[in-house]
Amino acid sequence: MDLVNRVAIVTGGAKGIGKAIAFSLARKGAKVVINYNSSEQSAKAVVDELTAEGYEALAVQANVAEFEQTKALVERTIEHFGRLDIIVNNAGITRDRTFKKLSEDDWHEVISVNLSSVYNTCNAALPHLLESDNARIINISSVIGQAGGFGQTNYSAAKAGMIGFTKSLAIELAKSNITVNTVCPGFIETDMLSEVPENVKEQIKAKIPKRRFGTADEIAKAVLYLCQDGEYITGQQINVNGGLYV
Numbered sequence: 001m002d003l004v005n006r007v008a009i010v011t012g013g014a015k016g017i018g019k020a021i022a023f024s025l026a027r028k029g030a031k032v033v034i035n036y037n038s039s040e041q042s043a044k045a046v047v048d049e050l051t052a053e054g055y056e057a058l059a060v061q062a063n064v065a066e067f068e069q070t071k072a073l074v075e076r077t078i079e080h081f082g083r084l085d086i087i088v089n090n091a092g093i094t095r096d097r098t099f100k101k102l103s104e105d106d107w108h109e110v111i112s113v114n115l116s117s118v119y120n121t122c123n124a125a126l127p128h129l130l131e132s133d134n135a136r137i138i139n140i141s142s143v144i145g146q147a148g149g150f151g152q153t154n155y156s157a158a159k160a161g162m163i164g165f166t167k168s169l170a171i172e173l174a175k176s177n178i179t180v181n182t183v184c185p186g187f188i189e190t191d192m193l194s195e196v197p198e199n200v201k202e203q204i205k206a207k208i209p210k211r212r213f214g215t216a217d218e219i220a221k222a223v224l225y226l227c228q229d230g231e232y233i234t235g236q237q238i239n240v241n242g243g244l245y246v
Contacts, residue, residue, distance in 0.1 A: 003227060004029030007081045009073065011035045011064050011121060012091030014043035016190035017140060020216035021088055022046060024224045026055040030086065033077045034059045037091070056081075064091050065112035070120035074128065084128040086227055089118045089162070090140040094192060096151045107154045114158035118165055135178040136227050139166050140219070141237070143186045147245045159184075163237060170235030179234040183222045186241025188214045209243030 008025050012018040013034040023046075026032045032050065034057060036043035043059040050057040058080050062073035077084055092114045095106040118139055129135035144152055145159025163182050170180035187193055187204055193213065196204075205211060222238050239245060 002029065006030045006085040006227075007033070007077065007083050008086035008088060008227075009033045009035060009077055009084065009121070009125070010088045010090055011117065012037075013088075014039040014046055014059075016192070017185065017188060017216045017219050018088075018090040019046055020220040021090060021223050022057070023050065024217070024220035025086070025088075025227065026050050026057060027053075028224065028228065030227075031056040031058075031081050033057070033073070033081075035062055035064065035073055035091070037061065037063045064117035064120055065109075067120045067123070070117065071124040074121070074124040078128060083132065084125055085132040085134070086136045086138070087121055087125050087129070088138045088140065088223060089121055091117055092140070092142075092158075094152070094155050096155065098151050099153050102154060110154040111158050111161075114155065115161045115165075118162055122169065129178055130176055133177065134231065135176075136230070137166075137169070137173075137178065137180040138223050138226055139163075139180075139182045140223075141166075141182045141184045143184055143239070143241045143245045146184060146237070146239075166237075167235045174234055179226070179230055181226050181230065181233060181236050181238060183219060183226070183238045183240060184245075185219050186214055186239075186244045188216060188219060190216060207244060208241075212242065214240060214242060 008030045010022045013022045014036040022032045047057045047059045062069040064070045139162045141162040142159040166182040
């Protein structure tokens with residue numbers, strides 16, 4: 001699939017995995033909307049970098065946990081670029097606590113940002129994706145949604161929910177030539193991982209057959225593959241985890 005003149009929204013596109021995905025799509029010709037909630041400076045820096053390289057990009061603020069803001073994000077995209085072909089649901093947060101200490105706010109905030117946002121974007125975007133001749137929805141889940149994680153019941157539930165959402169929506173939209181897939185990263189070198197104590201990171205690394213953490217660019221390659229060459233791939237989980245979960 002040629003990405004020239006295709007339009008993509010990348011939620012949480014200002015940093016880390018989202019930023020790498022945005023650059024990957026733009027460098028193959030896509031026009032990219034960098035969605036952010038609070039990272040305005042980082043989002044504008046990404047747009048500046050992309051435009052300096054000759055690509056088309058737009059930063060749009062929206063809390064994708066809120067439906068009306070997400071709807072406005074999609075409307076702004078259509079207003080600016082005139083079409084929408086690709087949604088990458090990457091926005092996510094953690095509020096890690098053991099279940100005994102997990103508050104109601106910790107639960108609802110993670111479910112809203114990581115899972116309800118996927119409903120919000122897909123719902124708002126679907127009428128426009130149906131007008132595309134070959135649309136893509138790609139949800140960034142996690143190995144934690146597959147295998148679980150200590151102190152991460154909220155995050156694991158949200159990421160597992162994304163996988164179930166992906167499978168069901170893929171079945172519904174296949175007849176409309178819209179593929180829906182999930183990319184499940186393992187432990188990736190991002191700001192989120194940098195918050196983990198060094199001794200814990202070494203313990204995690206020892207469990208990974210490849211004996212290293214992944215990079216944001218490696219996740220972006222999986223997303224790009226689905227966008228360019230994944231016409232007959234739908235409802236699937238693409239695991240990029242160094243063999244941690246098979």
